[in-house]
Amino acid sequence: MAHIHEHEHEHQHEHQHEHEHCHGHCACHSHSHDGDEEEMSWWKPALSLAMLMAGLVMGAMDVQWFKPAWVKALWYAIAWLPTGLSVLREAVEEAREGEFFSEFLLMSLASIGAFAIGEYPEAVAVMTLYCIGEALQERAVGRARGNIKSLIAFRPDHAVIIKDGERHTVDPAHVKAGDIVEVKPGERVPIDGILTGEAAAFDTAALTGESIPRVIEPDTEVLAGMMACDSVVRLMAVRPASESAVSRILHLVEEATDRKSSTELLIHRFARIYTPIVVGLAALVVLLPWLYALIVPSTGYDFTLWLHRALVFLVISCPCALVISIPLSYFAGIGAASRRGILFKGSNYLDAIAGVDTVVFDKTGTLTTGRFAVSRVEGLSEEQVATVAAIEQDSPHPIARAIIDHHQPGDVQVTGLKNIAGYGLSAMVGGQTWLVGTPRLLEREGVAYPSALHGIVGTMVVVAVGGQYAGHIVLSDVPKEDAQSAISQLDKLGIETVMLSGDRQRLADEVAGQLGIGKAHGDLLPQDKVSRIEEMKQGSKQRQVAFVGDGINDAPVLAVSDVGIAMGALGSDMAVETADVVIQTDQPSRVADAVTLGRRTRRIVKQNITLAISIKVLVMILGVMGIATMWEAVFADVGVALLCVLNSLRLMRPTLSAPQGHP
Numbered sequence: 001m002a003h004i005h006e007h008e009h010e011h012q013h014e015h016q017h018e019h020e021h022c023h024g025h026c027a028c029h030s031h032s033h034d035g036d037e038e039e040m041s042w043w044k045p046a047l048s049l050a051m052l053m054a055g056l057v058m059g060a061m062d063v064q065w066f067k068p069a070w071v072k073a074l075w076y077a078i079a080w081l082p083t084g085l086s087v088l089r090e091a092v093e094e095a096r097e098g099e100f101f102s103e104f105l106l107m108s109l110a111s112i113g114a115f116a117i118g119e120y121p122e123a124v125a126v127m128t129l130y131c132i133g134e135a136l137q138e139r140a141v142g143r144a145r146g147n148i149k150s151l152i153a154f155r156p157d158h159a160v161i162i163k164d165g166e167r168h169t170v171d172p173a174h175v176k177a178g179d180i181v182e183v184k185p186g187e188r189v190p191i192d193g194i195l196t197g198e199a200a201a202f203d204t205a206a207l208t209g210e211s212i213p214r215v216i217e218p219d220t221e222v223l224a225g226m227m228a229c230d231s232v233v234r235l236m237a238v239r240p241a242s243e244s245a246v247s248r249i250l251h252l253v254e255e256a257t258d259r260k261s262s263t264e265l266l267i268h269r270f271a272r273i274y275t276p277i278v279v280g281l282a283a284l285v286v287l288l289p290w291l292y293a294l295i296v297p298s299t300g301y302d303f304t305l306w307l308h309r310a311l312v313f314l315v316i317s318c319p320c321a322l323v324i325s326i327p328l329s330y331f332a333g334i335g336a337a338s339r340r341g342i343l344f345k346g347s348n349y350l351d352a353i354a355g356v357d358t359v360v361f362d363k364t365g366t367l368t369t370g371r372f373a374v375s376r377v378e379g380l381s382e383e384q385v386a387t388v389a390a391i392e393q394d395s396p397h398p399i400a401r402a403i404i405d406h407h408q409p410g411d412v413q414v415t416g417l418k419n420i421a422g423y424g425l426s427a428m429v430g431g432q433t434w435l436v437g438t439p440r441l442l443e444r445e446g447v448a449y450p451s452a453l454h455g456i457v458g459t460m461v462v463v464a465v466g467g468q469y470a471g472h473i474v475l476s477d478v479p480k481e482d483a484q485s486a487i488s489q490l491d492k493l494g495i496e497t498v499m500l501s502g503d504r505q506r507l508a509d510e511v512a513g514q515l516g517i518g519k520a521h522g523d524l525l526p527q528d529k530v531s532r533i534e535e536m537k538q539g540s541k542q543r544q545v546a547f548v549g550d551g552i553n554d555a556p557v558l559a560v561s562d563v564g565i566a567m568g569a570l571g572s573d574m575a576v577e578t579a580d581v582v583i584q585t586d587q588p589s590r591v592a593d594a595v596t597l598g599r600r601t602r603r604i605v606k607q608n609i610t611l612a613i614s615i616k617v618l619v620m621i622l623g624v625m626g627i628a629t630m631w632e633a634v635f636a637d638v639g640v641a642l643l644c645v646l647n648s649l650r651l652m653r654p655t656l657s658a659p660q661g662h663p
Contacts, residue, residue, distance in 0.1 A: 043082070044082035044083050044086065044131060045082070045083055045128055045131040045132045047079075047082050048079050048080065048082050048083045048084075048124060048127065048128040048131070049128050049132070051075065051076075051078065051079030051124070052076075052079050052121060052124045052125060052128055055072070055075050055076055055079065055120075055121060055124075056121055059072070059121075072120055073115075073120060075120075076115075076120035076121065076123065076124050077115075077120075079124045079128075080111065080115075080123060080124045080127060083124075083127040083128050083131040084108075084111055084123075084124075084127045086131070087104050087107050087108060087111075087127055087131070088104075088108050090104040091104035091105045091107075091108045105275055105279070107126055107127060109279065109282075109314055110126050110314045110317065111123045111124075111126040111127050113310075113311035113314040114126060114311070116311055117308055117311045117312065156172060156187070156188045156189075156190040156224075157171070157172070158170065158171065158172065158190070159171070159172045159174075159175050159181050159190035159191060159241075160181065160182045160183070161175060161179045161180060161181055161182070162180040162181075162182055162234065163179075163180075167182065172190040172191055172224075172241035172244075173240070173241050173242065175190065175191050175237050175240070175241060176237065176240070177237050177238055177239060177240070178236065178237060179236070179237045180196070180234055180235070180236055180237075181193055181234065181235045181236075181237055182232065182233070182234050183228045183232070183233050183234075183235065184228060184232050185228050185229060185230050185231060185232065186227065186228065187227065187228055188224075188225060188226065188227050189202070189222055189223065189224050189225065189226045189227070189228070189235065190224060190241065190244075191224050191235070191237045191238075191239070191240070191241050191244055192221060192222070192223050192224050192237070192238050192239050192243070192244050193221070193222055193235030193236050193237045193238055194219055194220070194221055194222070194235060194236045194238055195216050195217070195218055195219065195220055195221075195222050195233060195234075195235055196218065196219075196234050196235065196236055197218060197233065197234055198218060198231075198421075198422075199215055199216065199217050199218060199421075199422045200215070200216060200228065200229070200230075200231050200233045200421060200422055201213040201214070201215050201216075201228075201229040201230055201231070201421055201422045202214055202215075202216055202222060202226040202227060202228060202229060203226065203227040203228075203229055204223075204226050213229045215422040215423075215438070215440070221238065222235055223244070224241070224244035224247070225244070229421070230419065230421045231421040231422075278313075278314070278317040279314075281313065281620075282310045282311075282313050282314045282317070283310070285306060285309055285310040285313050285624055286303075286306045286307055286310045289301055289306050290303070290306070309623065309624055309626060312623045312628075313620055313623050313624055316616065316619050316620050316623050316628070317616065317620060326605055326608060326609070327347070328645055328648045328649075329601055329604050329605045329608060329647075329648040329651065330347030330350055330351070330601060330605075331347070332601075332648050332649055332651035333347075333350050333597055333598070333600070333601035333651045334347065334350060335651075336597060336651050337350070337593075337594060337597050340585075340590060340593055340597075341583065341584040341585035341587070341590060342581065342582075342583060342584070342590050342593060342594045342597070343581065343582040343583075343584055344580070344581050344594075345579070345580050345581065345582070346580070349563055349580040349581055350597070350598050350601050351598065351601070351602060351605075352544075352562055352563050352580070352598075353546060353563045353581065353594055353595055353598035354595070354598035354599045354601065354602040355544045355562075356495065356544045356545070356546045356562065356563055356595060356598075357494070357495055357496065357543055357544050358495065358496045358497075358498065358536060358543040358544065358545045358546070359490055359495050359496070359497050359498070359545075359546045359547075359548060359591060359595075360497075360498045360499070360500055360532075360533065360536070360545060360546070360547045360548070360557075360561070361497065361498070361499050361500070361517070361547075361548045361549075361588070362499075362500060362501070362547075362548060362549035362550060362554055362557075363477075363499055363500075363501040363502075363503060363508060363511055364477055364501070364502075364503070365549075365550040365567065366548055366549055366550050366567050366588060367479060367480060367483045367486075367499065367511065367515060367588055368477040368478060368479050368480060368483070368511065369477065369478045369479070369480055370477065371398070371402070371477070371478060372398055372399055372401075372402040372459065372475045372476065372477060372478075373402055373405070373406070373475065373476065373478050374402055374403060374405075374406035374407075374473055374474070374475055375474050375475060375476040376473075376474045377471065377472075377473050377474075378471050378472055378473075378474070379463075379469075379470060379471020379472065380463060380470060380471035380472075380473065382407070383410065384463065384465070384470060384471070385403075385406075385407045385473070386407055386408065386409060386410030386412075387410050387412055387429055387434065388403060388407075388434075388436055388461070388463055388473070389403050389404050389406075389407045389408065389409040389410065390409035390410045390411075390412050390414055390429075391414055391417065391425055391427045391429070391434060391436050392404060392409075392425070392436065393409045394417075395425075399459065399461060399475060402475050403461065403473060403475075412429050412430065413429070413430075414427050414428070414429055415427070415428045415429075416428040420437070420441065420444075422440075423437050423438055423440055423441040423444055424436050424437010424438055424441040424461075425437055426441075426445075432465055432466040433465075433466060433467065434463070434464070434465055435447065435462075435463065435464040435465075436461060436462075436463055437461065437462065438460075438461075438462065439453055439454070439460070439462050441462070442462055442464050442469065445464070445467075446467075447464045447467055447468065447469055448469060449462060449464075449469040450469070453472060456472075456474060459474070459475040459476065460472050460473070460474050460475070461473040461475070477511075479511065479514060479515060480586075480587070480588060482587050482588060482589040483515050483588050483589075484514070484515050484516060485589050486587075486588035486589040486590075486591060486592060487515050487516045487517055488516065489589060489592035490591065490592050490595070491516070492592075493592060493595055493596070495595065496518060496543075497517045497518055497519075498517065498518065498519045498520070498521070498536075499511070499512050499517045499519070499520040499521070500520075500521050500524055500529045500532055500547075500557070501520065501521070501522045501523075501524060502522075502523070502524055502525070503522050503523075504522055504523060505520075505521075505522035505523055506522070507522065508520040508521065508522030509522070526554075526555075526556050526557065527556070529554075529556070529557040530556050530557055530560050533545055533547060533557055533560050533561050534560060537562070544562050544563075545561050545562050545563075546561060546562060546563040546564075546565055546591070546595075547561035547563075547564055547565065548565040548566075548567070548583075548588065548591055549564075549565075549566060549567070549579075550566060550567040550586075554566070554578075555578040558578045558579045558580075559578055563580050563581060564578060564579040564580045564581070565579055565580070565581040565582070565583060565591060565594070566578070566579035566581070566582050566583070567582075567583050567586045567588075581594055597651070600651060601651060604647055604648055604650065604651060607647055608644040608647055608648065611640065611643060611644060611647075612640050612644055615640045616640070
């Protein structure tokens with residue numbers, strides 16, 4: 001069907017960007033996202049853990065051959081090597097890059113210190129637990145999402161230019177401004193150009209997201225990436241392919257990726273402060289008694305005693321509870337989200353979404369189904385609507401399908417069916433001429449119609465019978481069942497909602513009013529959406545913005561937002577690849593669930609940090625005073641870790657209550 005009704009839709013987008021997911025250097029986990037290498041990376045902590053457990057069991061069972069001190073030292077040294085060397089290497093590399101006080105240094109000092117005072121199991125446990133925590137974090141982050149290869153399908157690999165009446169197929173890069181380019185129905189426009197000849201219909205979904213083909217008038221610009229619908233068209237190129245619409249979108253995505261920095265893992269940020277303090281305090285444990293002994297010689301100074309206490313202090317300071325519980329918290333949060341059909345592509349996004357205060361929605365395919373339905377019929381009888389359905393019945397066009405779904409085709413004989421590209425259909429029924437299409441079709445045929453039709457919001461099919469206006473059918477995109485509740489839930493969370501659309505402003509306002517969205521902006525191209533997001537982020541309020549979209553044309557916006565959320569079940573592959581969060585169920589209400597989970601995870605992480613640090617500090621003080629022994633320190637460390645792990649596992653509970661406002 002060729003009636004090109006002026007409805008809009010913003011649908012698809014492009015690109016895939018690679019965020020720097022690994023917070024820190026993931027010493028014991030391969031950075032390669034090749035499956036085999038990822039599996040190989042687990043053998044190091046697995047081997048160390050197996051040898052550690054075996055050593056503890058043999059020690060507890062008093063195995064004869066394991067009794068000699070040198071055997072134990074050698075056993076635990078071998079157990080230490082797979083993980084210890086990796087962490088030690090990272091500590092050295094960090095120091096070379098100017099990041100001297102890293103968590104790698106703390107782990108290395110604590111582990112070497114434990115060996116120095118004969119606490120071999122603790123020395124191995126320090127490295128093993130750390131590497132397991134890093135491996136869990138790396139796994140939660142997931143595989144990198146590749147680059148923008150998928151978009152290449154939307155950038156034509158050839159162009160047909162007309163020279164001296166002959167057709168020549170060339171690479172789009174060789175098309176120059178002024179060249180005449182021919183595009184057949186079903187082909188994508190390879191360059192930006194001015195339409196010559198008659199008006200024609202173009203599918204603009206790849207750029208603007210409009211669900212209905214758009215009629216473009218002669219001498220009007222047609223953008224690369226659009227698709228000719230039902231007629232051969234010719235364009236005069238206005239700029240090279242490298243500056244075309246598709247190329248500009250690609251460039252937007254690449255820039256957005258560069259601007260969107262990855263959130264650092266909380267434990268890595270904390271270690272930057274915690275590590276130098278701990279190392280400094282351990283040094284003071286040795287130095288201060290020595291300085292005091294210089295001032296008061298009678299007190300004496302036992303270097304071995306204070307060195308032992310300093311090493312105990314370092315071992316106690318090892319943040320095993322944080323190393324395990326923080327990645328586990330994120331991992332549990334990601335797991336709980338996945339059971340609800342929400343895929344977080346990294347723990348950093350779970351953390352980032354907790355701070356979101358503004359959620360921006362794409363319209364078509366996100367808040368609406370992207371499918372048309374007849375909303376009302378005016379001026380037409382049931383018999384006339386049945387005749388319209390009969391005229392439309394052989395058309396695959398979405399509007400034709402919607403009319404046929406609304407009313408069964410009548411048992412009438414349709415003859416002389418003519419498809420008028422960009423206008424609609426003409427047919428003979430019962431000896432009368434029927435016109436079915438846009439108001440422009442009636443204008444073309446000299447049929448008068450009410451001027452009030454121009455004020456109707458939505459997609460409209462006008463009908464004329466025998467040269468007289470008969471009535472019209474109004475179609476609209478249907479909101480998703482849970483769209484209104486999604487906006488309501490976000491409002492309860494204290495989050496502002498905004499809608500961006502490639503549709504006309506009036507249609508965007510109508511949908512926003514139905515769903516209760518505060519602000520709606522229509523008539524937007526991808527670059528306009530990017531500008532709107534950047535305005536929100538850089539304005540006086542400095543908002544934390546999440547964007548929810550489903551299409552190719554949403555990719556730059558998904559990339560530039562603080563958190564990009566794609567509706568994954570029906571959305572384009574490129575939008576899914578570009579996004580940080582994917583709603584696999586295609587339900588907008590899951591956005592509120594994602595925010596709630598992010599806030600719960602952040603709250604539990606803060607609880608674990610507070611619990612771990614407070615108990616650590618207490619035991620450190622007792623260790624310096626000589627009250628806490630190594631075994632008590634180990635017991636305290638394991639106990640805190642267990643409490644933090646149990647706290648983290650609360651995220652796995654099936655119930656999900658949305659907190660009011662920010663945590």
